[in-house]
Amino acid sequence: MPDAAVSLSGGAVVSSTRREEVSARIRRALLTGELRPGQRIKEVHLAEALGVSRPTLRESLQQLVHEGSLVQVPYKGIHVAEPTADQLRDVAEVRMPLETMAVLRLSRDPHGPAMDGVREALASHLAAIESGDALQAHVTHSALHKAIWDL
Secondary structure, three states, X not given: OOOOOOOOOOOOOOOOOHHHHHHHHHHHHHHHOOOOOOOEEOHHHHHHHHOOOHHHHHHHXXXXXXXXXXXXXXXXXXXXXXXXXXXXXXXXXHHHHHHHHHHHHHHOXXXXXXXXXXXXXXXXXXXXXXXXXXXXXXXXXXXXXHHHHOO
């Protein structure tokens, strides 16, 4: 018997959990340099600084380990990841052809709503660069790439 489709009222979940908020705050600290590559993460101090329980912090840390922002070493704890030049180059080598394909797909409808989203994201990114706010420039840069992929 095939599985029946599931339908739930209320639409998509939009609120974030404490874990998601903690993960976002740690990501921001990574981007601003408050947490530096190779730095050991001390749960007690970080949980206290964020005003959350250690179990909540651990959930966030595990998520960030899974994403690759943090590294867990047995018997040594969790540290901020230190990507090598080769790893960064590998990421670029994978992203370039994929993003080229996405841009080519966008070019099929240069006046469509997807391209409007890219234009808006680009305008926001250029404004952030002009403002000199490095963190906002990074955030808007990521949003620009997301807009390219949101076809």
